Amino acid sequence: MVSIEEKLIKRIKKGDRDAFPELVELYKDKIYHVAYRMLGNAQEAEDIAQETFIRVYANLENYDPNYKFSTWIYRIATNLCIDLLRKRKQSVYSLDKTMEGAEGVDWHDRLADPDLGPEDKLLEGEFHGQVQKAIDSLSPKYRSIMILRYLEDLSLNEISEALKLPITTIKTRIHRGREALKKKLNF
Template identity: 35%
Template sequence: MPELGNEVAPPEWPGWPDEGCLLESLRSGSESAYEALLERFQLPVFNLVQRLIDDSSEAGDVTQDVFLKVFRNVTAFRGQSSLKTWIYRIAVNEAHNRRRWFGRHKRAEVGLEAEGDGLGYLDHLSDAARSPYDLALNEEWRSAIEKALEGLNPVFRSAVVLRDLEDLSYEEIADVLDVSLGTVKSRILRGRESLRKALVEQLEPSRGLHFTPQTAAD
């Protein structure tokens, strides 16, 4: 029996020694490897897609498209990134493609921010880097944030979702979005500020709610 404090961490891929072994089995067409991949990523990918497209009822179809692309292209994947970031990159691209389709065929794309130069509550917030999800004190606020996300420009929306909801590192997000670290940080900052503004417009005027700025490191 291992000593207390020296327990071996459970494997990321139960039944598989490591990601490399799983990839080899995927490339050889192993059904059990495909099942392991779906078990690990199907729900996270569905949740990610649902937050990136405007019609959540389409999330299931988009998720299916994501895994079709994964299975078709896994033999060409050479491990330049982790399997997770590669799958997330495909998911983000598929979600953006679906959003563009809706923009052309069903409704105009939502802009990043409402027009207007007046100063508001956001201009006095002391900590611009604080995650909006740190402000979500209850389920009502979380619901408001989900609604506010729908109004973000998809470029900034992806960065905010990957960071604040999926908890990916800046490096992982840069890999998923295929941009530099500086671009990732800029998109997250701008997306958070737009999200913050949408929340204030949504909650403060009608409910008299006020955000209490606190210092928080990201």
């Protein structure tokens, strides 16, 4: 059975100008969320998402239809994030640096939940903040795998294809990433 992505790619290659925006629409939120979770900065996540789609369009001829399109686009996005994280480390001072403690905050998670009381909401918000901070403090090689596995719910095979790493390496990094998070969260 031919996937939606494959149909759109065929249309794009035939010159259909309406097909690429449809492809972007399918993946824009997913790519943004992966980038945001890796970078903890909304503006940088938007920039990475845009750059991802630019690279997809420019390299569509190189896409191998024997692999899932989602794997290919996630690999592009995570590689761009890792590159940006490396650049961040090189420049300690940044004019774009957000306020301390505000990075990685998902404000949608902080909206009032009618089922929770004020104290429960406060505790839950603090916990989400602690988890996001712990994930942000992981090295990029662990952070990308933890995000793809647990937040994006990709299988080990999909992560392996996306990051071009053997499954045994993925399993090891998941284990080590979990252990690092347990230490950081005092579990």
